Amino acid sequence: MRRLCLAFFLLIPTPAFADHVPTQTPYDISIACDADGDTTKGDITVTWQESDGFESSPPERYAIAFSNDNFVETNYAVANSTGWETALSYKSYVFTASYRETIFGTTADTFYAKVRADNDTDASYSEWTGIVSIDCDYGSTPTTTTTTSTTTTTTTVPPKPEPEPEPYVEPEPLPPPPEEIIVDVKVEGVDKTYTQADVNDGTIERDQERIDNESEFGCFMTNAQIERGDCIIIIEEVIEYEDEIIDEEYIELTEEELLELEKEMELIILEDDTVVLDILEEEILEEEDIIFEEEFIILENEEVIILTEEEFDIFIKELEEDMVEFEELPIEFEVIEFDLEDIVTEDVVEIPIPVEIIEDEPIKEDIPEVLEKDITDTTLPPVEIEPEREEIVLTEEEVAVEVAEIEEIIVIDIPVATEEEIEDFTDEELIEYEEVKEAIIQEYVETLTEEEVVEVLEEVNDVGVQNLEQATQEVQEIVQAVVEEAIADVAELTEEQVEVVAEVLQVETEDVELIAESVKDDEVIAEAVEEYVERAVENADVENYTLADVVTEVSYESFIENPIETFVDFDNLGEITIANIGDDMTNDQKEKAQEVVVPVILTRIATMAAFVFRRGNV
């Protein structure tokens, strides 16, 4: 029986135990106050350290929560723009004095902050870091507040005349004249402009729904989102329940009635086999506490809006969407042509005019800065999706044309012996011939500029390395030398040029640098790069033949030649740590290794299980 259990244990894949969570909490949070700077005086900088990167859901951004009362009543949060970038590097976020003054009304309070790593794609969020605090009463500005009412324009805003450039100052290029803008509305404290396209596609209606729903339910969402259930609407049934309990507690009972009631309750508990009575008030209170701890408070138009963590995330996403709309407007202006008069007469949108409090001049300067900063910071950087590498399928004629183009580019005077002449060579003559040829090629490649090297490689990419079979031996050797030259000078190449080299080697762009490093101290990889073109041509019929295949071939040949050395050739073993094992392997090499290593381990487990099972039955 024990053996069977052991066999089952071995069959069940056990995950490796590690000290990492899907999204690691940022390390080493610190806070600093600038008490000296002329323009930055009073700035508070919150700094934290990124994780080591071994996470399944690395941070896409960092949320920085801050408060002036240690998160007792106030709990604000902002998000930075960049997620995880470099292992164990430091990131920071600056809270200017004017920003703090806008939020808290003063810079005199102690400033508290904590940081959390977020991965919205996987809905994975780390724990908050510990709270750091600092007193930084600098940089405050005297403010006077006047109350005015603003009107919301519902007609077309005429184009503003361009200001005359001041002397000795180069005027910045002005945005396109806002002829297309037809509505100017204050939404959530942001002066927002709408175009005819926004009117047509209902953007204004949706924004209005968001405002209404926020005031009604506390969720900045459209009606469709509310109906879909994205907003958690808390109905205060708990209060009624508590009242009932309180009422029951005041019922006066005699001792006999009490005994009877206890007996009845015991019967009820025995029959239902469920304890119901002891979990009421405490549990409800605990749930309320949890909700309160996770709340964020956001100031909008002098109103305090309390959000749960989920609502806060949704709010940030909405903000990002709005930001995208703002950013896309100028592009739409260039494409869409409006007849201004028609728009005015046909589409008049009426928006209720709210009474708002406008801060005086100093604050006016601060608010756009803060809003712009926050909104910009919450926008995640665009992710470029690289197209998959397409396999080159050329006809023989096309290959011949491409090879001819390569031969046109490579202009070299090299002694070429015919096959008959080579057969007639003595060994010494053959060696001398090869050496002369190699020296000439080497000299030629060294004279090539980086642009010329890349030009040759681009032509090779056009035809495909494996199709170089149709080229002459000399051309193949020159291409090989060019590849080696490119790898040796990879530090001097531009990103585009590195991409060309990567395409020749059939590896990822970021792996080219790894290969260049490995060539210096790994004989196997150095030999693989040296022989890459030759072997690729030899294996023209092998699909998806890459540098990783050449490395494996060279490694195998090295093992056959000297089996022991392959296993005991330890170089810089002391520098290897658990964290950096495999960092010097290309992605392609890792994939190919996985294809081998995983089946080996599974086969071993299955063999052991079968062995144990067989012995158990004897």
Add this chain to the structure above:
Amino acid sequence: MFKKLGNWFVDAIKETLNLSWTLVGLVIATLTLTGSAQQVTGLATIITLGIWLITLGWRK
């Protein structure tokens, strides 16, 4: 003493032969890897094989 050592040597060869398929797999895996991963895998294979053979009598 020599007889004991001889017996252990024979047993070690037998046990290594029993492990042939596993060792083939590990060798292939090692050859597929490069750099630090290759070194660690090779070293781990040799050390584990050594421990396995040294503890042959004890495990019996």
